[in-house]
Amino acid sequence: MKVAKAKSNPLRIAHLTPAYFSPDSVVGGGERYVYYLAQALRTAGGFEQCVFTIGPDDGLFAQDGIPVRIFRNESQTHGAMNGFSSALWRELSGFDLVHVHQSLTLFGAYTLAIVKSLGIPAIGTDLGGGENTLMLNRRGMELLDGVISISQYAHRLISSYFSGRHEIVIGPVDTDRFAPDSRVTKSPRAVLCVSRIMPHKGIDRVIAALPSELSLTVIGRVYHDAYYDLLRTMSMGKDVRFVHDADDNDLLCHYRSSALFVQASTARDIYGTTVGKPELMGLTTLEAMSCGLPAVVSDTGSLPELVPDRRFGRVFSGHAELTSIFEDIVDGKWPTPGAAVLARSHVVQQHGMDAIGKRLSLFYRTVLNELKRSN
Structure with a gap:
């Protein structure tokens, strides 16, 4: 008699970002990057994901099937990178890992403090949004359990502030969507x-x-x-x-x-x-x-x-x-x-979704396994 293998529960991943890709927030590569990264990880399988972000009012929508929760900005400081919400204290409970995007901002410092107080492993990424003193000069980055840099250049800028495990991941790109079409006439000039x-x-x-x-x-x-x-x-x-x-x-x-x-x-x-x-x-x-x-x-x-x-x-x-x-x-x-x-x-x-999804999945799981062995 064959015994079916028990399926392992998917890892729950929360992506935290101070802004989201929309005319209602910010239309920029850093904001689109978060969605792309979530899509790439989905190709690897074995994960449940949610994006948490900040806006003028609470909201909820789905981006390519991935839920995006908007929390009202409680900060009195102007600028998208300075936003934060105390709702994250309750919403992050139960996640296996949190990826803090725009981690060198006031948003990054605030949310990282919440994540670590909850005992959840944290990955950080700098998408160009800031140079927060707490995260750099005060060594706040060392609270991270891992860092994903989006280029060698990006990694060089922060390498002296973080001594832990890191990975350089350039991309991803949706190569199924962004593909040539032989029916479209090209202009050679x-x-x-x-x-x-x-x-x-x-x-x-x-x-x-x-x-x-x-x-x-x-x-x-x-x-x-x-x-x-x-x-x-x-x-x-x-x-x-x-x-x-x-x-x-x-x-x-x-x-x-x-x-x-x-x-x-x-x-x-x-x-x-x-x-x-x-x-x-x-x-x-x-x-x-x-x-x-x-x-x-x-x-x-x-x-x-x-x-x-x-x-x-x-x-x-x-x-x-x-x-x-x-x-x-x-x-x-x-x-x-x-x-x-x-x-x-x-x-x-x-740089395609499949390639980046595999690398990202391996990095997340490696960080989590190392933390288990050390505890």
């Missing part, structure tokens, strides 16, 4: 930039180097009016178009119909302002490559890590190098034949 319109995103550098033979479409919301006015002035006489209201389907169409993706972020913007943490992970660059777009990126932050193969990715440091790359494109010298296939294959294998 179409350059695409997807970015919030802010000075440190370096869109001015793309426009300045753009030759007359190429067109540029910039997709992104305006977060700096004076900079946007400057970009429009620089665009006069060039084939440049701005799109501010593209939804996810529109964005996918642009990825599929363009010939090249450019991300030109800079650590020192056109106004001379120094940016502390530019591009911890260029998510839109990975999405574009997943759709078969060769990518040109600046040498800023994590961006060079995303294009390890010159056949489908180029890195520039200044105006002269970007101009030279555009000339190679116009002259047909780059990208190489098959670049689209190579770009997509790289993202699927290294």
